Amino acid sequence: MIQSIFSFRDKVAREIMVPRIDAVCISKTAKLADLIKVIIDKGHSRIPVYEENIDNIIGILHAKDLLPYWGKDDFDWPNILRDPYFVPETKKISEILRDLRNKKSHMAVVVDEYGGTAGILTMEDIIEEIIGEIQDEYDYDDKRLVKIDDDTIVADARVDIEDVMEFFGEEIPEGKFETIGGFIISLLGRVPSVKEVIRFNDLEILIEAADNRRISRVRIKRVRKEEPVEMYSQ
Known part of the structure; x- marks a missing residue:
């Protein structure tokens, strides 16, 4: 605390x-x-x-x-x-x-x-922000980041990339971004479409809400495989 x-x-x-x-x-x-x-x-x-x-x-x-x-x-x-x-x-x-x-x-x-x-x-x-910081370190019930199960979250695209990667136990990727939305756009070099799926290491990222300017909401799921999958967009 x-x-x-x-x-x-x-x-x-x-x-x-x-x-x-x-x-x-x-x-x-x-x-x-x-x-x-x-x-x-x-x-x-x-x-x-x-x-x-x-x-x-x-x-x-x-x-x-x-x-x-x-x-x-x-x-x-x-x-x-x-x-x-x-x-x-x-x-x-x-x-x-x-x-x-x-x-x-x-x-x-x-x-x-x-x-x-x-x-x-x-x-x-x-x-x-103060209340959120005082909450338990692993309390993911904030309305901007909702835990569905141990392997899945739904997040506002403005949530810090650090918080998302911490949940999944992933290393924080380097780049000029602070949010999960900024990370995705940096990864693709563009704004993805709704229902588009992006994979990064063991994570599968589904775009749930977006327009032609920004991402609003994503669903992120850990893909449990022995070997990490390569990055791709579909």
């Missing part, structure tokens, strides 16, 4: 943020009705608001701030935005947690080295 706590302290924003491709944001030019629809459909109480494009976040809308204006369609809702809190990708989440508490805020906008939006990080994301 002590090692897990130290691991939490060393983690940085980019490791647990919601990447920009998955972030729910809205333009300042959106109509109030569209804004309310996003809040209801997505179930978020805080929405980053941008001007022109997502790389220019100008504020955070709190759903509760709309209540005094309920039924008033003629008010300029961007006027009630709260100031965004920007953090670099490399900032430690322990420091971000402290800052969020001091600011009495619940959301940070993560920016890359060029100042563009890399993703969104919430207080809930950090708390979930």
